[in-house]
Amino acid sequence: MRLYLLATLSLLIGFTACKDKTPQPEPTTTGELNLNFKALVNNQTLVTYAEDYSYTDGNTLTLQILEFYISDIRLVKAGGETVQISPYSYVNFNNNQATAASAEKGEDVLIDSIPPGDYTGIQYNLGLTEAQNAMEPGDFPATSMLSITANYWTAWQSYIFSKVEGYIVLPDGSRSGFLYHSGADGMRQALTFNKTISIAAGERGNLSFNVNAERILSNGSTSIDPYTEPTSHSGNIGTDAYKLAKRSAINLAAGIELND
Amino acid sequence: MKTWIVLLATLIFGFVACKEDPENTITPVEADNGIALDTISYDPTSYTIDPPPGFPPMPIPADNPMLAEAVVLGRFLFHDKMLSKDFSLSCEGCHDLKKAFTDGIPTSVGVEGIAGERNSMSLVNVGYNWEPTRQHNFNWDGAFSTLEQQVLSPVRHPLEMNVSWDTVEVRLQQHPHYPYLFRKAFGIENSKDITRDLAAKALAQFLRTLNSAGSLYDEHVHTPFVYMDQDQQRGFDLFLGDALGTAAIADAECAHCHAFTASKATFARNGFSNNGLDEAQDFADFSDQGLGKHTGRPSDNGKFREVTLRNIALTAPYMHDGRFATLEEVLDHYVDHIKPAPNLAGEIATADELSNLSAQDKQDIISFLHALTDTSYYDKPEWQDPFEQPEPFATVYE
Numbered sequence: 073m074r075l076y077l078l079a080t081l082s083l084l085i086g087f088t089a090c091k092d093k094t095p096q097p098e099p100t101t102t103g104e105l106n107l108n109f110k111a112l113v114n115n116q117t118l119v120t121y122a123e124d125y126s127y128t129d130g131n132t133l134t135l136q137i138l139e140f141y142i143s144d145i146r147l148v149k150a151g152g153e154t155v156q157i158s159p160y161s162y163v164n165f166n167n168n169q170a171t172a173a174s175a176e177k178g179e180d181v182l183i184d185s186i187p188p189g190d191y192t193g194i195q196y197n198l199g200l201t202e203a204q205n206a207m208e209p210g211d212f213p214a215t216s217m218l219s220i221t222a223n224y225w226t227a228w229q230s231y232i233f234s235k236v237e238g239y240i241v242l243p244d245g246s247r248s249g250f251l252y253h254s255g256a257d258g259m260r261q262a263l264t265f266n267k268t269i270s271i272a273a274g275e276r277g278n279l280s281f282n283v284n285a286e287r288i289l290s291n292g293s294t295s296i297d298p299y300t301e302p303t304s305h306s307g308n309i310g311t312d313a314y315k316l317a318k319r320s321a322i323n324l325a326a327g328i329e330l331n332d
Numbered sequence: 333m334k335t336w337i338v339l340l341a342t343l344i345f346g347f348v349a350c351k352e353d354p355e356n357t358i359t360p361v362e363a364d365n366g367i368a369l370d371t372i373s374y375d376p377t378s379y380t381i382d383p384p385p386g387f388p389p390m391p392i393p394a395d396n397p398m399l400a401e402a403v404v405l406g407r408f409l410f411h412d413k414m415l416s417k418d419f420s421l422s423c424e425g426c427h428d429l430k431k432a433f434t435d436g437i438p439t440s441v442g443v444e445g446i447a448g449e450r451n452s453m454s455l456v457n458v459g460y461n462w463e464p465t466r467q468h469n470f471n472w473d474g475a476f477s478t479l480e481q482q483v484l485s486p487v488r489h490p491l492e493m494n495v496s497w498d499t500v501e502v503r504l505q506q507h508p509h510y511p512y513l514f515r516k517a518f519g520i521e522n523s524k525d526i527t528r529d530l531a532a533k534a535l536a537q538f539l540r541t542l543n544s545a546g547s548l549y550d551e552h553v554h555t556p557f558v559y560m561d562q563d564q565q566r567g568f569d570l571f572l573g574d575a576l577g578t579a580a581i582a583d584a585e586c587a588h589c590h591a592f593t594a595s596k597a598t599f600a601r602n603g604f605s606n607n608g609l610d611e612a613q614d615f616a617d618f619s620d621q622g623l624g625k626h627t628g629r630p631s632d633n634g635k636f637r638e639v640t641l642r643n644i645a646l647t648a649p650y651m652h653d654g655r656f657a658t659l660e661e662v663l664d665h666y667v668d669h670i671k672p673a674p675n676l677a678g679e680i681a682t683a684d685e686l687s688n689l690s691a692q693d694k695q696d697i698i699s700f701l702h703a704l705t706d707t708s709y710y711d712k713p714e715w716q717d718p719f720e721q722p723e724p725f726a727t728v729y730e
Contacts, residue, residue, distance in 0.1 A: 121631040169629045210595025214391030222601040237678035249681035303682040
């Protein structure tokens with residue numbers, strides 16, 4: 073009897089001592105980085121379609137559309153070496169239409185699978201690389217931001233790198249519209265921002281960018297007069313039409329700043 | 333002992349006497365419990381959509397993979413007037429194959445002559461309207477995200493087929509043939525398992541097969557020694573605008589909103605915009621909110637879908653309310669009658685060149701639009717109405 077009890081007890085101890093064989097998840101070895109872009113006009117949060125912003129001549133400025141590609145997003149190491157963390161993304165302030173409160177959130181570009189470490193800066197293009205721009209929307213699956221026909225301009229054989237559309241409200245209440253689309257190889261704008269960026273495994277970092285939209289029109293020697301130059305057109309390199317489109321890209325890039 | 337032998341023999345005889353039902357016979361179990369379908373084989377066949385020339389692979393939702401049997405089922409449902417309140421109207425009633433799946437009237441008419449509010453939209457290449465990352469993809473006002481959601485609407489809409497899906501489900505479940513078709517498509521085991529969601533999946537799959545790109549323009553691009561004529565070519569240049577790499581004095585630049593590329597020749601930007609149909613001082617002025625009704629954003633009021641221009645010559649009248657009877661009226665609108673609004677599309681608001689278009693320019697553009705007409709699918713048997721046959725369901729059992 074005792075022997076049976078002892079055997080039963082042994083079996084019970086043996087079963088309860090068995091290790092849990094449920095597979096454990098692999099520890100995360102990479103980190104994430106969120107790039108938050110907030111659109112501003114004269115330091116005010118941009119609410120698209122709102123007729124609330126002052127233009128330099130005292131009239132009011134309205135922005136209806138503000139969107140652009142960024143590409144070849146890289147983190148910079150101390151020795152200058154870079155690590156690409158994303159080939160491209162698209163920033164679209166379409167959600168800024170409702171209220172200042174919704175516009176305050178900005179637009180997020182979340183990038184995962186980033187090697188942990190300390191970095192000294194971030195760099196990316198406003199626009200697409202030549203290799204990306206050699207493709208067409210039909211070359212990409214429908215889930216890709218490069219598959220969108222609306223972001224390609226056949227006349228240029230190019231993606232539209234940036235779109236800025238809006239109008240100035242004149243004293244008589246009429247509207248003077250403007251539309252600047254940039255695209256074509258040669259209009260890509262390379263941007264570099266210096267800042268200590270620490271990426272830890274399993275954690276998400278955040279970088280906050282302001283997009284100062286008034287710079288699109290007012291940017292020193294490359295300023296654009298929306299009354300006399302209301303629309304960018306395609307054009308061969310060197311033509312005024314090409315130069316205007318490129319100035320819009322230069323100015324938009326100049327308006328992007330990384331917050332501390 | 334003899335009693336037991338008799339009973340046993342009876343049982344054995346009973347089992348042996350039961351004939352195995354032929355594979356295609358639906359065996360009633362009990363009327364209240366539906367019809368058992370598990371004796372019917374279920375071996376669905378994958379269906380591959382071949383993109384037309386100049387089109388990429390079609391995006392297919394993961395929860396509704398293409399199956400040949402579902403496409404067949406969808407074809408029957410599309411043409412079946414049983415999906416309307418009084419059995420008078422099918423989907424095909426407002427989507428006539430020979431009008432590029434539109435109906436040729438300003439706004440569609442529903443059952444019992446009910447006047448609708450919107451112009452019928454073309455279904456050719458409609459599967460390419462789906463952008464998986466976007467919420468608003470279908471209908472003039474972007475009411476629906478997926479094709480599967482969209483096809484449910486006309487059946488229950490009071491201005492269209494005006495019947496509840498509860499009623500349609502029962503009709504399908506009790507139909508002499510649809511339980512078989514649903515079994516072959518989706519593997520249901522009882523007729524009671526026929527649901528609106530399965531019907532929607534089948535309809536969506538059929539619609540995804542309605543692809544064609546056989547216009548003169550397509551031949552001009554893809555077929556050696558076939559060309560558009562001079563007027564059509566000139567119209568194409570005006571349509572594209574800036575075609576020669578310099579800003580043109582007069583150009584229409586229609587391709588901004590009716591965009592195309594060599595590998596995605598949809599002639600539709602697939603977006604929504606205000607193209608100046610109605611004047612508005614502010615966003616509350618629009619009597620038809622369009623996209624704004626579904627996004628909740630006032631600045632989306634008055635925006636409607638930028639449709640494909642493929643087959644546009646077949647789909648008169650034009651715009652969401654069918655207000656323009658001819659392409660000439662459309663061109664006149666863009667050149668001379670744009671109405672101001674705070675969200676007027678920028679491409680139109682800044683297009684001073686439009687007013688420079690001459691009568692000949694407009695006519696050439698229209699000539700090009702006619703070159704986008706494709707009638708190559710008119711006799712496609714798999715798109716025809718099966719109910720025009722004396723025994724429409726006879727072929728499904730082959």
